[in-house]
Amino acid sequence: MSKIALITGATSGIGEATARIFSDHGINLIICGRREKRLLSLKSELSHKVKVHTLTFDVRDKDKVFQIMEDLPEDWKKIDILVNNAGNAHGFDPIHEGSLDDWESMIDINVKGLLYVSKAVIPGMVERRSGHVVNIGSIAGKEVYPNGNVYCASKYAVDAINNGMRLDLNQYGIKVSQVNPGLVDTEFSEVRFKGDKQRSQSVYDGMTPLTGDDIADLILFVVTRPAHVNISDSIIFPTAQASSTLVRRDQS
Ligand code: NDP
Ligand code: 8X3
Numbered sequence: 001m002s003k004i005a006l007i008t009g010a011t012s013g014i015g016e017a018t019a020r021i022f023s024d025h026g027i028n029l030i031i032c033g034r035r036e037k038r039l040l041s042l043k044s045e046l047s048h049k050v051k052v053h054t055l056t057f058d059v060r061d062k063d064k065v066f067q068i069m070e071d072l073p074e075d076w077k078k079i080d081i082l083v084n085n086a087g088n089a090h091g092f093d094p095i096h097e098g099s100l101d102d103w104e105s106m107i108d109i110n111v112k113g114l115l116y117v118s119k120a121v122i123p124g125m126v127e128r129r130s131g132h133v134v135n136i137g138s139i140a141g142k143e144v145y146p147n148g149n150v151y152c153a154s155k156y157a158v159d160a161i162n163n164g165m166r167l168d169l170n171q172y173g174i175k176v177s178q179v180n181p182g183l184v185d186t187e188f189s190e191v192r193f194k195g196d197k198q199r200s201q202s203v204y205d206g207m208t209p210l211t212g213d214d215i216a217d218l219i220l221f222v223v224t225r226p227a228h229v230n231i232s233d234s235i236i237f238p239t240a241q242a243s244s245t246l247v248r249r250d251q252s
Contacts, residue, residue: 002050005223006030006079008059008117009086011038013186014136014219017212018083021220023049030076033086034058059086059113069120078128081223082121084114084158085136089151089192103150110154114161122165125174132175132223135162136215139182139235145244151192155180166232175230177222182237183247185209206249207240 005022009015011033019031023046031039032055039054046052053076057064087110091102118133125131140148141155159178166176189200203209215236222231240248 002026002028003080004028004030004076004078005081005083006032006055006117006121007083007085008032008113010042011035013188013212014181014184014215015083015085015212016042017216018085018219019046021213021216022223023052025220025224026050027081027223029053030055030072030079032057032059059117060108062112062116065113065116066120069117077124079121079124079131081132081134082118082125083134083136083219084117086113086117087136087154087158088188089140089148091151091194092147092192094147095149098150106150106154110151111157111161114158118161118165122169122174126169126172129172130174132177133165133169134219134222135165135176135178136219137162137178137180139180139237139244142180142235143244148244162233177231178233179215179218179222180233180235181210181215182235182241182244183207183209184212184215186212207247208238210236210238 005027007015007018007029010019010031019029019042022029028051030053031042033039034056036056039056043052043054055068057068059065090105091099135158137158138155140152141159144152162176162178169176183204185204189203190197193199218234218236225231
């Protein structure tokens, strides 16, 4: 029987690319995000390959998260794969100049939102003694960089939650995996720099960043290993990137 994957943050970037590649491999999709128009257009694009269900919600809205999962039609309730991808950086300021709103957004979305969705989905996996949770962390959750402060803290939290999930869910045969990308050219930098396109493009100046498709490719690999194999953690960089802070850029 075809699997069902729930992907948060499927309206752009890594999540959207993951939805596309999963659909190429016959995985039915529950695609989530706040931008409903995008979800509906992705649904109409992919529906000839797999079954697609859309859920429009903000991961910060705790009550909505639990209600929407409870209200899932019966044939969508058995989620095999949860891709916890929704998230963003907000701002890029030194700690003493950071905006409280930005800090709250990152903690509420990247950490608490991920927890709410996980708490709504994982008990079903435990009941069925099967499932796979893929958490999208970041190199920012492995190395702190200047001005990364609270975004890095949110991704270090994802790293800890990922490890905690793996320990707690081990006895139920549930796989837990983390994918930690370096620089990926999505809407991420535009969100971080609040729509400043020039500043966001300059993040990738003189180097070739990863694309959402590159990350989706790895996520597909992670979820298609044999039953006895779990890729528990992984870091994926563009070739030009060696760490959070070391990126080779053209000298021309
Ligand atoms: P995008 O900005 O392209 O996508 C972010 C996605 O998250 C969108 O689909 C957005 O949907 C969703 N999202 C954001 N806030 C909320 C919210 N409050 N409620 C529900 N959904 C939300 O960025 P990426 O694809 O790059 O980011 C995806 C993940 O990858 C994030 O967790 C990010 O931290 C991580 N990552 C990104 C890297 C990069 O360089 N791009 C590197 C390392 C990790 P909508 O706005 O419709 O709600
Ligand atoms: C996104 C990558 O380096 O901007 O998580 O933090 S980085």
